[in-house]
Amino acid sequence: MKMDDRVILRVGTKVLSPFILLFALYVQFHGDYGPGGGFQAGVIFAAVFVLYALVFGLERAMEVMPAKVAYACGALGVALYLGVGYLSMFRGGEFLNYSYLFDPEHDPTHGQHYGIIGVELGVLVTVFGVMVALFYAFAGRRRIDT
Amino acid sequence: MTEAMVQIVDVVLLVLLAITGIAVIRTRNLFVAVMLAGIYSLVSAGLFVVMDAVDVAFTEAAVGAGISTVLLLCTLALVGYKESKPQHTPILPLFVVIVTGGALVYGTAEIPPFGGADNPAHQNVAAHYIHDSEDEIGHIPNVVTSVLASYRGYDTMGETAVIFTAMVGVLLLLSRGPLPKRVYHAGHWHKVKRGVTREDLIAEMEDEEVHDSTVVGGEDEDG
Secondary structure, X not given: OOHHHOHHHHHHHHHHHHHHHHHHXXXXXXXXXXXXXXXXXXXXXXXXXXXXXXXXXXXXXXXXXXXXXXXXXXXXXXXXXXXXXXXHHHOOOOOOOHHHOOOOOOOHHHHHHHHHHHHHHHHHHHHHHHHHHHHHHHHOOOOOOO | OOHHHHHHHXXXXXHHHHHHXXXXXXXXXXXXXXXXXXXXXXXXXXXXXXOOOHHHHHHHHHHHHHHHHHHXXXXXXXXXXXXXXXXXXXXXXHHHHHHHXXXXXXXXXXXXXXXXXXXXXXXXXXXXXXXXXXXXXXXXXXXXXXXXXXXXXHHHHHHHHHHXXXXXXXXXXXXXXOOOOEEEXXXXXXXXXXXXXXXXXXXXXXHHHHHHHHHOOOXXXXX
16 A cells, blocks of 8 residues: 555544543653553553554654664663762662662652652653664565575 | 343353363364454453452453453464364373362362352451451552551562562573674674664675685684
């Protein structure tokens, strides 16, 4: 099928993409109140780029989201997670004890709240980067006819 | 929902699950099998919702039905979608599956009733999470998030690292990376020119091979 024949797919993808991204952010930040969190949000975020690559082709998707950026995201999320853990350690608590992120005498739940947001963001970034990188790795190979 | 309605939904979902499972086994078309596996994940997600495990259901729907289906389809695009006929009889695998399945079904007799307040799973830390997370973690109505990100932050850190490791593994196996500066082919090193694509390079090497075998053929003692 020629590219030009798929008007509904192309227009539909362009219209839906921002809403899917927004929904991923909703899933991320609403995870404290309902189902959801970094893992699910990361997968939904990556799904937008997978959809884009399926409709517009891998090359154009790699212009929007270069593979190197995806690899970097995969590592950055883990670093962010560890960073929150070490930060609470340097503030006087145990590793990953977010209560010490802010003044623990005043209100430990304050630090807990921001700690959870921090690590969930780390999970989101890692899952997003890994899913996009895996898709690129699989889709980027040509079929080898034997 | 009343008890009877929940049971009807359970039965419908489980029957759908069984039908999809059998259909996956029976089909020889791998494309159909992959799509059915996606449906299987989606029905499982529905079952998790009925069991009030909405976070798990969400993940199952997004990963099982979404991303992994796409990855499997990408794999099929590489390897083709026809499954070759099995070369051995299915007697031994069938025997193993029946024995394992029988053991699992036998094991369910010992499982405490679903959702019972006296179940061992609800006796230890679960009660603490439900009673005290409001004071310890703050106002996070979804206790799953408190447990996952704070009480069990170590586990989630490990999971994130595992996902990262999966990426590293797949990239090492599948990705092709940048071209090297020189390649060894047909007995000597070739410099790779700047800006040459992989396809050009492969074509060039194949030409070289023809050239070598016709002109210098029989110089095998070096290699």
